[in-house]
Amino acid sequence: MRASAQQAPSVSDSPRSSDSPRSLPGTVTLSQVSKHFGDFTAVEQLDLEVQPGEFLSMLGPSGSGKTTVLRMIAGFETVTGGSIHLSGSDVTQVPPHARPVNTVFQDYALFPHLTIAENVGYGLRVGGTNRSDREAQVRSSLEQVRLLAVADRLPHQLSGGQRQRIALARALIMRPQVLLLDEPLGALDKQLREEMQIELKQIQREVGITFIFVTHDQEEALTLSDRVAVFNNGRIEQIGSAREVYEFPKTEFVARFLGLSNLIRSDQPGAKLVSVRPERVRLSAADAAAGPNETSFLGTVAEAVYTGPTTRFLVDTEDGQRLTAERANDDHPNAEPAFGRGDRVRVGWTSDHATLVA
Template identity: 80%
Template sequence: MHASAQQAPSETDSTPAPGAVSLAGVSKTFGDFTAVEALDLDVKPGEFLSMLGPSGSGKTTVLRMIAGFENVTSGSIHLSGVDVTQVPPHARQVNTVFQDYALFPHFTIAENVGYGLRVAGVSRAERATQVGVALEQVRLSAVADRLPHQLSGGQRQRIALARALILRPQVLLLDEPLGALDKQLREEMQIELKQIQREVGITFIFVTHDQEEALTLSDRVAVFNNGRVEQVGTAREVYEFPATEFVAKFLGLSNLIPAELSADGVQSSVRPERVRLLTADTAASAGTVSLLGTVSETVYTGPTTRFLVDTESGVRVIAERANDHHPSAESAFGRGDRVRVEWTTDHASQIG
């Protein structure tokens, strides 16, 4: 799968600007095992791209090849049009933020953030100025003199981000940096991370196995499976119009409807929130696929309730309804109830 990173040409130059990162036919093997196979992927300048997939799908290996930590078996990697396939990590204009933050425990926060500048020989006065700006960007100016163990997990994550950004890389690589945070803090940091990326304007490539996280953060999502990219698109495109059965099943809940039950005669995907749940004696609506069945299970999630319906056609269909009724009221449907499930034909996306 190849997603173009070309921009519209200017009036004076018909040559498209190069992508921030371009991978052409990139493969990586470890002995007899192929971790990444013939991958083509372009990342646009200033874009937030998430590489999403299960463990072992190849996304972290791709990140490490972009960083230079892993050698490419075949293919090429370009940064802003420059071939860096054989360039060592320290000579690439990229930086990486890891899940464990890797902060120096005996350095103050200011010393941690300014470490890269110190190694680069930047003067003490200039380092202090740039560290102040970097801490302001992540909204942690007040903790400059503290040690890492005195900060919360979310604060340490932001310090690791500031340390990476202060060197002004062309591309920032993030390897599941929110994975160690609890759910509430993780959701807060997702918003913070997206806001920071917009402010600094640097290309972010983010690795995650969390579908909701990828949808929340990304300009585009590349969905990985078995060393290949199955689909690249905006969050809405990959969710609403999955290109393959894997994407439909991995990216949130989805009902896979066999060809014989689909209006257009091909396998399709219908998201549970698109499925209407009606009493069994309700007449089928025009322009819908409508099936009778029995509620086999209900799942209360807080904002919604999911209903698992075993239809007479032999297909289990999940319907999801918003809990917008009075809090003290019970759901209109329960286990064992005979119901009708239906969805409009244009709410189903063809698979394959």
């Protein structure tokens, strides 16, 4: 099977404020940063610039280097090579407590014997903030995460989502220039995690500081981020807006890791594969005519899988490849799928729905 596709449009890897000097508060710059653990290379000569007020997600599978990069920015891991600048200052050798960052972890790390208000104000108390100022800031911080009503409770009396918001309030009250989040929603169930994603993005917009978020959840990264950096084997395979990395994957790894994708052999010079997302694939009866500017193939439905909002069709083509198509379940709830196992069908897509993978 061979298919043609248009090249992805030229896009910038820099988000808003791309003209801002690297010295602005909240700017994070990594230059040729490497990290070796003995003979193992976790991160290799990585360059990354995060703009002030940006929400950047570092996305990748376990062992891809994303958490190691976060820990180096925080100062919990030393760099083997390269440099890290925060707001224009070289912090490569600066200890964690002296960096203008704060970190929110997956396990929340709340003190079980302290009230919620005491947990949130702990950093201020250690830093010597007087009681009246501390209480005012704690109140404001709890109002920001909409949990002022639980100020006198203990952590075990709160839900997982509430504890996560308290951990966020405790980090934000210190007014860091950059907030680092290490898979903070990973311990929550699916519904609560989705609710917290929207809340987290709203809070980030309100406070306006730089967020760097580590996750292995593709949907989470797409939902939250101004930009997504896709990690693989200690390097960034692609960085761009959520739409850019999903619709226009530059490598086979990005196409496969970031959602489902059909990868078809290409006959265009310099390209090995064409990537077509399942929701872009048109499914019709075998005797239907191909649409204008459409590449299409005949095949047989191998499986029709109901997923709730969509039905996923696996189609075996006449030349031996399997393609995936998805159709929204937007008709009557009792309606049967248009096609079932064994049906002959035509699968196709237009050139503007396909992307060359170099």
